[in-house]
Amino acid sequence: MKKNYHIKILGQEFTVLSDSGDEHVESVMEYINKKVMELENKFSNASTLNIAILVALNIADEYMKLLEGNKEEIYKQVDRQAQNLINLIDEMS
Numbered sequence: 001m002k003k004n005y006h007i008k009i010l011g012q013e014f015t016v017l018s019d020s021g022d023e024h025v026e027s028v029m030e031y032i033n034k035k036v037m038e039l040e041n042k043f044s045n046a047s048t049l050n051i052a053i054l055v056a057l058n059i060a061d062e063y064m065k066l067l068e069g070n071k072e073e074i075y076k077q078v079d080r081q082a083q084n085l086i087n088l089i090d091e092m093s
Contacts, residue, residue, distance in 0.1 A: 001019060002018060002019045003018065004017055005018060007025070007029045008029075009029065009033060010036055010048050010051065010052060032059075035055045035059065036052075039051050039054050039058075
């Protein structure tokens with residue numbers, strides 16, 4: 001069941017609806033705030049909007065790399081399984 005959570009990111013209060021649980025929502029909020037602090041330390045004169053955009057870009061980049069990594073691992077697994085099947089067919093012939 002979805003639950004309302006009150007979170008604070010970039011000094012802004014938000015109410016979000018999630019069924020992921022308290023710990024997950026807290027973890028996501030902490031992760032985003034950590035990314036915000038990292039960028040605020042690097043770019044102390046950047047606007048809140050620029051920080052938000054940079055955080056979104058960094059998280060999207062991490063996500064895309066994770067997806068690519070998973071694709072590569074899946075391709076390797078499929079290749080290994082195909083090779084095992086080829087070897088079994090060869091043995092049976």
